[in-house]
Amino acid sequence: MKKYNVNFTPGPPVHYLIADPQGHSCVIEYNEAGIQVLESNQPWQAATNFYLFDAEDDKKSQCWRYQKTMQKLAENQGRLTIPESFDLLQEVSLGNTQWSVVYDMAEREIYVVLAKDFGKIHKFKLNLNKD
Structure with missing residues (x-):
């Protein structure tokens, strides 16, 4: 990943939240200095429309x-059911929200809502080996 840089200037901040079934996650952000990898210090993570790297409290x-x-x-403790997750995503959605996604890492399922x-x-359902 470090050999790529993504620039959407003057668009919104772009970042990616990556997680695995073991509970590890990170947010990947690209800025002028290159790629920034932000690991979580708790077993959950979130990203909205601002860069987390070097963001003041x-x-x-x-x-x-x-x-x-x-x-x-x-x-x-970072554990929500699928319905609870979508309730939260609906509460924090904006008028121009394009999609909302919930990942069930244990079952390898992705749930998507389009246009609110x-x-x-x-x-x-992702048909992947669980190894």
Whole structure:
């Protein structure tokens, strides 16, 4: 990954949350200095529409979506059911939210809602080896 840089200037901040079934996760962000890998110090992680790398606590506290998500995850030790996850995503969605995604790492399933239509959840099963 370090040989690539992604630049969407003047678009929104771009980052990727990557996780595995063992509970490890990181957020990958690209900035002027290159790739930044931010590992979590707890068994959950969230990303909204600002760069986390070098973000001051006041910047994180100004994003109500980030704060609400992190608070709910902390209250539940990062464990939400699929319906609880979508309830939270619906609460923190914006008018222009394109999609919301929940990953069930243990079952290798992906649940997707498009255009804030939370009454219609698309489910995808990944047929991967569990090794």
